Amino acid sequence: MDIEQLLLSFMLLITDFHRISCLFVTDINVPEIVDFRDNVTLSCSYDMSGHTLNSVKWYKDKMEFFRYSPMMHPVYMKFPVVGIQVQDGKYFCNESTCRVDLSLIGAKSTGTYKCEVSGDAPHFKLAAKADNMTVAALPQSDPLIESFNSMYRMEELLSATCSSDYSSLPTRLTWYINGEQASLGELQPSIDTSIPAHDYILRRQKLQVRFYLSGPRFYHAGKNLELKCVAEIENFPELKRETSLNAAITHYDNLNNQMLIHAGSGVSGAANVTPHHNTLQIISILFAICFLVNSALFSL
Structure with a gap:
């Protein structure tokens, strides 16, 4: 070979x-x-x-x-x-x-x-x-934000609560205020609720945020406030859910100006109505006098 x-x-x-x-x-x-x-x-x-x-x-x-x-x-x-x-x-x-x-x-x-x-x-x-x-048993809905209004004033105290959906896996809630994570001082202790269902222990977490509308992050934001709550399950980033709500921020100067404008409108309206009202009263009195005079002449 x-x-x-x-x-x-x-x-x-x-x-x-x-x-x-x-x-x-x-x-x-x-x-x-x-x-x-x-x-x-x-x-x-x-x-x-x-x-x-x-x-x-x-x-x-x-x-x-x-x-x-x-x-x-x-x-x-x-x-x-x-x-x-x-x-x-x-x-x-x-x-x-x-x-x-x-x-x-x-x-x-x-x-x-x-x-x-x-x-x-x-x-x-x-x-x-x-x-x-x-x-x-995974969350079926986005977190729920409660006690949040559509309008706030500067220096006002804001308090809102975020609740996660029930889940058999531990959920972590995080608050964001105008894109910045809320500090520990702005958070209240979380409240956990658990119930047995479907052979699981289902847990729900509530987290309250409380802060005053003051400081650069609100003045620089103009007239808008965004509050966001994010619910996450550790080791499973694809399960993240979030809810965002927006509100208008009214400054004291703007509020006072609006009050003055409304007050001025009321005074002007009253000034316009008073002369007209007085004229009607005078005409009514003259008609009464004429009626009395005619009645006296007719009796003679």
């Missing part, structure tokens, strides 16, 4: 070795955090690299709940596992991808989800990837 044949045989051997050793899961899609009221879709992609697909199996915490076996009957199989339920007809798998839709039960749906792909004979290669999913 010459050198060229040896090189060719070696290359074929390397290629065949690479082919039979390259079955792997290229991607897995498991939501990091979801609300227990939602349905979720799990999916994984894989590269068979010439292998024949034997099966794709989905696990929750090492418990198999779904299987795709293209060479078996039935092709799809579902297995009962605590915390999840595979939706009827909501799954699809082929030689490169496998997708399955789940209905969640609640806190018991939290766990590690794994996609395992196996090749057929003669090599029976196996590859897998896993990821974690947290199932929680």
